Amino acid sequence: MESGTTSNNFLRTLIAEDLKSRKVTQIVTRFPPEPNGYLHIGHAKSISVNFGLAEEFGGICRLRFDDTNPEKESQEFIESIQADVAWLGYSWEGPVRFASSYFDTLYRWAEHLVEQGKAYVDDLSPDEAREYRGTLTEPGRNSPYRERSVDENLDLLRRMRAGEFADGERVLRAKIDMAHPNMNMRDPILYRIRKAHHHQTGDAWPIYPTYDFAHGQEDAIEGVTHSICTLEFEDHRPLYEWFIANLPVESQPRQYEFGRLNTSYTVTSKRKLKQLVDESVVASWDDPRMPTIAGMRRRGYTPAAIRHFCEMVGTSRSDGVVDVAMLEHAIRDDLNQNAPRAMCVLNPLKLTLRNVTEAHPAIVAPAHPSKPELGERELPFSNTLYIDADDFREEANKKFKRLVLGKRVRLRNAYVIEAVGVEKDAAGEIVGVVADLIEGTLGNDPEDGIKPKGVIHWVEAGSAVKATIRLYDRLFTDPAPDRGGADFMTLLNPEALRVVEGALVEPGAAAAGAEIRFQFEREGYFVADRFDHRHDAPVFNQTIGLRDVWADKA
């Protein structure tokens, strides 16, 4: 974590107080995803809050799947979620937990509530139930089944559990107050009949508890001290507390809410993300353009950068939209410090050095300009190189700090050269540049005092490896694609992906393993694709470009 730059937030203050007052001796948190989709940047925030707080205060954090709705869940997600959390660098305490492993206890507690006269079986259909619930401004009405006897309720509940009724035929509801101003307190549903196969419990249950009846009790069973969730659950807190107060639970967890993380230029709703995949706007859930954790991983984002970003954004109770530039900054900051440098020419233009022999000894260059501990690399060198076509012009004004005919430029990590000629094809297109190498300029300025205009990158023709480079940009052109107004699908950035097939990378980079990151100097940060990269056919994904103040002026 950054030295002393982390600011305080209400959760840290709260936990520090709870620890100081001995209200708790060790904090216990949990990250409780429902295994019904891929994790995204918003979940990364929640993971960072829960695991981060536990880590910071010497507590523990567990991973618990809130799998109370089998129809939407699957083993695939259980696995991807674990992989994502682990990749972010967090380890949960003990085994992975499942709400479904508490189904017996939860059911027993349901019977307990019935016995106490605090829950009843309702025969209202979903439509009728909605009608009886009232509206935001009108109180609801009691269900005609609300006053059934304890015995009848118990019998009905047991028969629900035994599978005697059809899906949707009855539900178990808490008997609270149908006129309560908080809709969640208007006799909330505890169990619904769903004869669905569950990925963990198989066909053992024809009824499943709702989120409200399960979550707080799961927390209590696990000894969670601080149950941290997002703001939209705030209205559920009275209910969360009602269950904890009315059930013989073994501990008293408390719920706290924070504002969910939103970033500009991105969408995170499951529905929208799915639409992007289904309509082939992106290739998959882990497409580098996706804000999913798997997508960011494939894009080359680092766990450390994502964690740092979550920390720098802070945790509060206000909802806002964080500028995605902040995330990009965190990525650049990490990669600038840690990614070894390499050279890759995206748009090759042949450069012939007329005064160099074919067999020039390789040049040794540092892997990182300011971190000698990252070692060195060998750059083959000869009389035939490739530079980027954008780095050469026959004529240019003084602002053009690259190679100009008749002028000098430094080849990064190598010599200063001077362009002396241009080769063109029949159509008049430039197909090559001829230059002279200025002797004695390896590590030194030219002796004649005529300094080069700038520095450009290059690769040696015989050793460079042809590579596929995938250049990425933000998926949307609008800062708020999620905001009502226009359909988000009309705000897609057509240039979010540009594939460059004929790029040339220095041999050392081509030889790197999958997921190895580099800064291709003057181009940006790149990662060897996790799945497609091969030494003889390299595939690099651009993680993020270098900051470029010149771009605005050009």
Next chain:
RNA sequence: UGGGGUGUCGCCAAGCGGCAAGGCACCAGGUUUUGAUCCUGGCAUUCGGAGGUUCGAAUCCUCCCACCCCAGCCA
């Protein structure tokens, strides 16, 4: 016209009665074999608004305004 929240610089965000941290973005310089990095400086006389309490308020009180969430047998 119900309930629950939130409003501090363009964007996040500290602050909790003593006179506005920090980060991102942006602007201006300097260094530089990456038009990168790095370094220096600038960037809220003001805290949604109006009243009030106080020697003193972003912080306390009152009223008002704006925005977000809630009427799934989703989480």
